[in-house]
Amino acid sequence: MNEEGRQQALSLQLFFRDNPVEFFVSSDLQRAQQTADIANHHLAKPLLLQPGFREVNMGKIEGMTREAVAKEYGPQAWEKWVSVDRKHFDFAFPEAENTWATVERFSTALAALCEEHDFDRIGLCTHGLAMRRFLHSLRPDITESLPTPNCVVYTVEWDCELKKFYFNS
Template identity: 35%
Template sequence: MRPIVSQGPVHFIGLSTPPNALQATRILAVRHGETAWNRDTRIQGHTDIDLNEHGRWQAARLGQALRDEPIAAVYSSDLKRARDTAQAVAERHGLPIHTHIGLRERGFGRFEGHTWDELALRYPTETLAWRKRMPDFAPPGGETLVQLRERVVAAVEELAQQHLGEQILLVAHGGVLDVIYRAATRLELQAPRTWQLANAGVNRLLWSPEGLSLVGWGDVSHLQVGDDEDVLDERSA
């Protein structure tokens, strides 16, 4: 899967015509840095896991990469792995971090803390429904994809409306970024995912009253990734 990195003329995927810059908000959307549970392909969901050493390195690299970006505000999920990633950027700009529960990862309920293999043994039927991306399926005690989409899109719209003509940073999670990508490209929730959700990767979008549009996706050049170890998908969210 090759990243979509904007270079040269910008094409807005998802909009019929480019929006007026003063009536739009530029968004930098970033997934948190790596955690030990990412390494283990263990479901995190709402479980509050710290960044591991590599994740802290990724966050530092992210902060350096975005140091010259004009960022008006920094928003983050209230979970530590996202907050600590956001902090690496916020401190470079002298900005506070505003947490928003709408940017939290999907709630996975009883799936949380288990690896894929463990889930297949404990919850075979539920795991199959999850892997098929059934929009109305909820892990026991968790959220459906439909609920996640409604929550995330509402949060992004709420925050973007406050910063028309500006650029903001949103630091969140794999499942959240997956929903944002689908909203920007008008893809269905059940469509197979063919794009990366890289830890500490930079994704660029535009919000206008017409909706979200995609500008660039999956930029990990600041991480100098040589293999797939830093590119983990929503399976380890």
């Protein structure tokens, strides 16, 4: 994590001071875990690591620039990859995770967390594309890509009886 990332994570300390949580959950990948540690510094709540909240598996394009992806797979490939239009949710690069697979992994991890732990509010540190895919799966009526800058906070609610998530942007 660079200095800019640390400053962004520090801003979460103020948010969670005013909006306390009972515990934090993070992807087990290093940057998300570091973000959670910084956000949780003053609250000192328990932190659970969960691989289900990892970033989208990029497969063969991992480490490639957008220009290299466009050259290798065509100019529309990246747009399909990040699209919030359900007609593209089956698209994936070789060995990568399509949107439906991301949503299934993320939703399963979050539902298990909700069913296994009794809480009113938690803090979840995850990754941009995985979060965007999950949120858009809950709100297909949102046709513009939701912004997911580092350390953005969104609220998702879980209905225990219906076993369903709600996102009211």
